[in-house]
Amino acid sequence: MRSLRTARRLPAALVALGLAAALGLGACSGDPAPTPTSQPPAGGSGSAAEALPAKLTTQPAAGAHDVAPGDPVKVTVADGQLESVTLTNSEGKQVAGQLAADKRSWATTEVLGYGKSYTWAGTATGADGKPVQLSGQFTTVSPKRQVSGSLNVGDDKTYGIAMPIALTFSSKVTDKAAAEKALSVETTPKTEGSWAWLSDTQVHWRPKEYYQPGTKVTVTAKIYGVKIGDGVYGKQDVSASFTIGRSQIVKGDTRTHRMQVIRDGQQIADYPVSYGLDSDPGRVTHSGTHVVMEKYPTYSMSNPRYGYTDVNVPWAVRISNNGEFIHGLQASVWAQGKQNVSHGCLNLSPARAKEYYDGVLTGDPVEITGSTQQLSPRDGDYSDWTYSWDDWTKLSALSA
Structure with missing residues (x-):
C-alpha cells in the first residue's frame, strides 16, 4: 500500500522524462533518419553518376x-542525341541521309558508290551535356x-492470271x-507466291494459284551493291509495277479436237482444232x-527435220518454247475438229485464230489434256506451272 501511494506522488516532470526516453528507444533503428532530397530534373538521370557521355556507333x-x-x-x-552528321566521299560530295525524329540515329537515303572512300563527321551531345x-x-x-x-x-x-515473273x-x-533476299513482290490483294531458281542465271516468282483478276503487282530487285558471288556484285536495281487483267483460260483436249475459251468463268468460244500428231513424239502437242x-500477226515457221522452212502463218500465239503455238492455218481446216495432223501447234482457221488473237493476253494459261506427252520444265522459260507447289517452293534458295 505504501509503495503504490509513493508512485502516485511522483512529480510530473519525472513522468514526462521517462516517457520521452521510452519513445526515443522505440524509434531507434540503428541508422540515422533519412534526409529529404530534391527530385531529379525532368528528363535527367537522377544523379551525376548516371549522366553518361554520348556513345557513338557507326555502321560500317x-x-x-x-x-x-x-x-x-x-x-x-x-x-545522348545527334546534333549533326555528314558522310562525305573522296570527291567531297556529301551523301544524302535522314536524321531520325528522336535524334538517336541517322541513315543514308542514297546508295554509295563502288571503290570509294567515305569520311564521317558530326557531333552528339551526351546525357552529361558534353559534346x-x-x-x-x-x-x-x-568488284x-x-x-x-x-x-x-x-x-x-x-498480263494474264498465270503470268510468271x-x-x-x-x-x-x-x-x-x-x-533472293534482295527480291520482293508486293500484291494487292495479297497473293501467296514464291521464288524458284530455274538455272544459275534465272529466278522466277509465281503465285501458288492463278492470280485474282485485277491484282496489282510490284516486283523489286534491289541488287545494286549486293554481293552475289566471289567478288561479284549487283550492277543496278530493277523494278516494275503491272496489273493482272480479266481471267481467261483455254481448255483443250487433243482427243476431242476442240478448245474452249473460258473468260471470267463463262465459255465464250468453242473452236474446232487440229493438234499435233499423237503417233509421233516429235509432233505431239x-x-x-x-x-x-x-x-505475232504473222510468224515464219521452220522445221528442217520435217521438211519445211519459212512457212508464214497468221495470228500466231506462242504458248511454249518447244515450238507450240496457237495459230491460223487454212491448209489444215479440213482436219480441224476431226484429226490431229499438226507439228505440235493448235491449228485454227484464220478467222477463228484472229478472233482468239485479238482477245489474248501474255500470261493467259492454256491447259491441254489428252496427249501422250507431258509438258515439262525442259519445254521453255514459262514452264512454271509444270511444278507442283511443293516442288516449286523447294527451288527457293531460302527454303528451309
Whole structure:
C-alpha cells in the first residue's frame, strides 16, 4: 500500500522524462533518419553518376574495307542525341541521309558508290551535356565483276492470271540466297507466291494459284551493291509495277479436237482444232499448263527435220518454247475438229485464230489434256506451272 501511494506522488516532470526516453528507444533503428532530397530534373538521370557521355556507333565501323554499297550505312548514339552528321566521299560530295525524329540515329537515303572512300563527321551531345565528335573513314569494295538483271514484265502492262515473273542475270549467280533476299513482290490483294531458281542465271516468282483478276503487282530487285558471288556484285536495281487483267483460260483436249475459251468463268468460244500428231513424239502437242508468252500477226515457221522452212502463218500465239503455238492455218481446216495432223501447234482457221488473237493476253494459261506427252520444265522459260507447289517452293534458295 505504501509503495503504490509513493508512485502516485511522483512529480510530473519525472513522468514526462521517462516517457520521452521510452519513445526515443522505440524509434531507434540503428541508422540515422533519412534526409529529404530534391527530385531529379525532368528528363535527367537522377544523379551525376548516371549522366553518361554520348556513345557513338557507326555502321560500317571506322577503318572498314571492301564494304558492300548495299549494306546498311548508319550512325546510332546511346546516352545522348545527334546534333549533326555528314558522310562525305573522296570527291567531297556529301551523301544524302535522314536524321531520325528522336535524334538517336541517322541513315543514308542514297546508295554509295563502288571503290570509294567515305569520311564521317558530326557531333552528339551526351546525357552529361558534353559534346562528342563523330569521325572515321571506310572504303567500299571494287568488284571483280558487276552483274545486271532484267525483268520479263514492264510498268503499266496488263498480263494474264498465270503470268510468271522472271528475273534474268547477265552471268552466273553463285550466292543465290543473297540475291533472293534482295527480291520482293508486293500484291494487292495479297497473293501467296514464291521464288524458284530455274538455272544459275534465272529466278522466277509465281503465285501458288492463278492470280485474282485485277491484282496489282510490284516486283523489286534491289541488287545494286549486293554481293552475289566471289567478288561479284549487283550492277543496278530493277523494278516494275503491272496489273493482272480479266481471267481467261483455254481448255483443250487433243482427243476431242476442240478448245474452249473460258473468260471470267463463262465459255465464250468453242473452236474446232487440229493438234499435233499423237503417233509421233516429235509432233505431239504436250499436255499440261502452258502460258501465253507472246503473239505475232504473222510468224515464219521452220522445221528442217520435217521438211519445211519459212512457212508464214497468221495470228500466231506462242504458248511454249518447244515450238507450240496457237495459230491460223487454212491448209489444215479440213482436219480441224476431226484429226490431229499438226507439228505440235493448235491449228485454227484464220478467222477463228484472229478472233482468239485479238482477245489474248501474255500470261493467259492454256491447259491441254489428252496427249501422250507431258509438258515439262525442259519445254521453255514459262514452264512454271509444270511444278507442283511443293516442288516449286523447294527451288527457293531460302527454303528451309
